Amino acid sequence: MPKNAPESPSLVGAEYEVEIGPVAHGGHCIARTDEGRVLFVRHALPGERVVARVTEGDETSRFLRADAVTVLDASKDRIPAPCPYAGPGRCGGCDWQHAKPGAQRRLKGEVVAEQLHRLAGLTPEEAGWDGTVVPAEGDKLPAGEVPRWRTRVQYAVDASGRAGLRRHRSHEVEPIDHCMIAAEGVSELGVEKREWPGMASVQAIAATGSQDRQVILTPRPGARLPLVELDKPVSVLRVEEKGGGVHRVHGRPFVRERADDRTYRVGNGGFWQVHPKAADTLVRAVMQGLLPRKGDTALDLYCGVGLFAGALADRVGDKGAVLGIESGKRAVEDARHNLQGFDRVRIEQGKVDQVLPRTGITEVDLIVLDPPRAGAGKQVVHHLAALGARRIAYVACDPAALARDLAYFRESGYKPRTLRAFDLFPMTHHVECVAILEPATKGS
Numbered sequence: 001m002p003k004n005a006p007e008s009p010s011l012v013g014a015e016y017e018v019e020i021g022p023v024a025h026g027g028h029c030i031a032r033t034d035e036g037r038v039l040f041v042r043h044a045l046p047g048e049r050v051v052a053r054v055t056e057g058d059e060t061s062r063f064l065r066a067d068a069v070t071v072l073d074a075s076k077d078r079i080p081a082p083c084p085y086a087g088p089g090r091c092g093g094c095d096w097q098h099a100k101p102g103a104q105r106r107l108k109g110e111v112v113a114e115q116l117h118r119l120a121g122l123t124p125e126e127a128g129w130d131g132t133v134v135p136a137e138g139d140k141l142p143a144g145e146v147p148r149w150r151t152r153v154q155y156a157v158d159a160s161g162r163a164g165l166r167r168h169r170s171h172e173v174e175p176i177d178h179c180m181i182a183a184e185g186v187s188e189l190g191v192e193k194r195e196w197p198g199m200a201s202v203q204a205i206a207a208t209g210s211q212d213r214q215v216i217l218t219p220r221p222g223a224r225l226p227l228v229e230l231d232k233p234v235s236v237l238r239v240e241e242k243g244g245g246v247h248r249v250h251g252r253p254f255v256r257e258r259a260d261d262r263t264y265r266v267g268n269g270g271f272w273q274v275h276p277k278a279a280d281t282l283v284r285a286v287m288q289g290l291l292p293r294k295g296d297t298a299l300d301l302y303c304g305v306g307l308f309a310g311a312l313a314d315r316v317g318d319k320g321a322v323l324g325i326e327s328g329k330r331a332v333e334d335a336r337h338n339l340q341g342f343d344r345v346r347i348e349q350g351k352v353d354q355v356l357p358r359t360g361i362t363e364v365d366l367i368v369l370d371p372p373r374a375g376a377g378k379q380v381v382h383h384l385a386a387l388g389a390r391r392i393a394y395v396a397c398d399p400a401a402l403a404r405d406l407a408y409f410r411e412s413g414y415k416p417r418t419l420r421a422f423d424l425f426p427m428t429h430h431v432e433c434v435a436i437l438e439p440a441t442k443g444s
């Protein structure tokens with residue numbers, strides 16, 4: 001828009017009575033107004049008739065964002081949100097509090113299917129997927145009961161020092177007394193029960209398989225650190241104002257997580273799967289898909305603190321070899337520490353697209369890649385396909401990025417053999433997938 005062009009009138013606050021259409025990626029459903037405007041409506045379910053109030057957009061917007069503020073005709077999948085902080089304009093953490101657990105998983109499945117179809121041109125059958133989204137072990141609870149799965153919670157702190165969670169697409173904080181999806185170990189720390197003057201955010205971590213608890217404080221500019229007295233002994237870290245460096249305040253600078261019968265040190269609030277069953281679930285799915293053999297060579301790309309590299313190293317044995325690549329400096333130190341017992345495991349620091357070509361590797365037997373939400377991208381996918389792996393496991397937290405990359409894999413001669421989807425983020429719209437790929441010539 002030219003600099004001094006008049007702004008078009010905002011539609012925020014406008015209300016439309018609409019029929020809710022299919023679910024879309026991102027925790028909302030699609031609806032159309034009588035004049036043909038497209039609405040992305042939160043707090044609604046497919047098939048419902050609702051009054052949707054616009055939360056973002058103006059007369060020129062291609063689509064508007066809206067909240068269902070009145071439900072005129074409810075879906076049979078609707079339940080009263082168990083969380084008192086869920087609802088229009090409230091906490092932005094959960095998208096599907098108002099849906100029965102089975103319906104949440106169906107909605108996620110529809111999103112995965114739609115992304116596969118739209119971005120990769122694949123039907124569920126062609127992707128080797130039965131169309132289901134599987135709950136994590138122990139999470140199949142009756143409607144109204146909420147799994148306490150979040151072992152890491154990033155609380156935002158408001159100007160008065162109260163901890164809470166951010167409202168949807170907003171910097172505003174919804175102060176909360178209790179997050180229902182927080183793991184018991186997180187709630188027990190009592191972060192929500194005290195004030196955090198001067199802090200911008202407070203992250204609480206409760207490790208899985210050890211009693212390690214950690215709080216990571218991010219102060220506002222110029223603020224002094226509060227004396228941290230919590231209900232449990234914890235280690236405390238502080239994030240620097242500028243540059244985001246992390247410093248130890250007291251206790252260990254890491255927590256010990258357990259997965260696949262191994263302990264992993266995770267320092268400075270680095271990446272670890274949030275659901276307590278996620279690491280084991282994903283390792284199992286990847287290993288069942290790859291079927292590593294003694295003597296295999298393997299890559300673990302975007303390896304974090306070495307979760308899949310550790311599992312692969314165990315299975316390929318002394319005659320095999322594993323190379324992990326990870327961009328985070330601290331995560332690389334942790335991965336090297338975690339896997340120091342394996343002579344034939346090497347961890348390289350840097351971005352996959354830069355490090356991989358420098359390694360000079362031209363052939364491998366197996367590959368695991370577990371990229372961040374943006375996915376791996378065309379260049380990395382084409383490079384991987386040229387290495388001739390027998391099987392590739394793609395672990396994906398964003399089905400759109402996965403579907404796009406599956407299309408790149410197809411261009412370069414790989415097809416999905418199986419795909420599995422897991423509900424490792426109950427109550428939210430997020431879903432984790434594991435696709436196992438093999439050369440397209442195999443069995444076709």
Ligand SMILES: C[S@@+](CC[C@H](N)C(=O)[O-])C[C@H]1O[C@@H](n2cnc3c(N)ncnc32)[C@H](O)[C@@H]1O
Pocket residue numbers: 271272273301302303304305306307308325326327328331350351352353370371372
């Ligand atoms: C989804 S996590 C997976 C970590 C690990 N596989 C696990 O399950 O614990 C993605 C990891 O990729 C790293 N990362 C992000 N972009 C990267 C890049 N371009 N190259 C290498 N690593 C990257 C992040 O630091 C993070 O540790």
